Amino acid sequence: MRRLAGVLLAGAAEARFYSEDLRRAAHVHSRRLYSLLTPLLERGWLADGWDESSPAQAKRYYVLTDVGRRELVKPQ
Numbered sequence: 447m448r449r450l451a452g453v454l455l456a457g458a459a460e461a462r463f464y465s466e467d468l469r470r471a472a473h474v475h476s477r478r479l480y481s482l483l484t485p486l487l488e489r490g491w492l493a494d495g496w497d498e499s500s501p502a503q504a505k506r507y508y509v510l511t512d513v514g515r516r517e518l519v520k521p522q
Contacts, residue, residue, distance in 0.1 A: 447473040449471075449473060449474070449480070450472040450474070450479075450482050450483075451518045452467065453468060453471040453472050453521065454468075454474075454492075454508075454510045454514070454518065455509065455510070455515065455518055459515075460509060461510070462489025462497070462507040462508070462509055463507060463508045463509070463510075464497075464505055464506070464507050464508075465479065465480075465505075465506060465508075466515055468483075468508070472507065483508065486514060487508075489513075489514075489517075490511060490513055490514070491508060491510070491511055491513055491517055491518070492508045492509065492511060492514055493509045493511055494506055494507065494508050494509070495507055495509070
């Protein structure tokens, strides 16, 4: 989780993160990535959407919310 949090916090305030980029940057397997992202989405720390710039291949993206940024910078 720390690696994923570091990747998310390194992005700009409105940065869009795609699954494949998060997976590579955090060095986690796809299944592990989704098990980390799900609770963040449920808590409202991440928002998600679909990039439909290429309708044949829509890609899901994630954006760190203000609440998520505040929570992830808190000492654990």
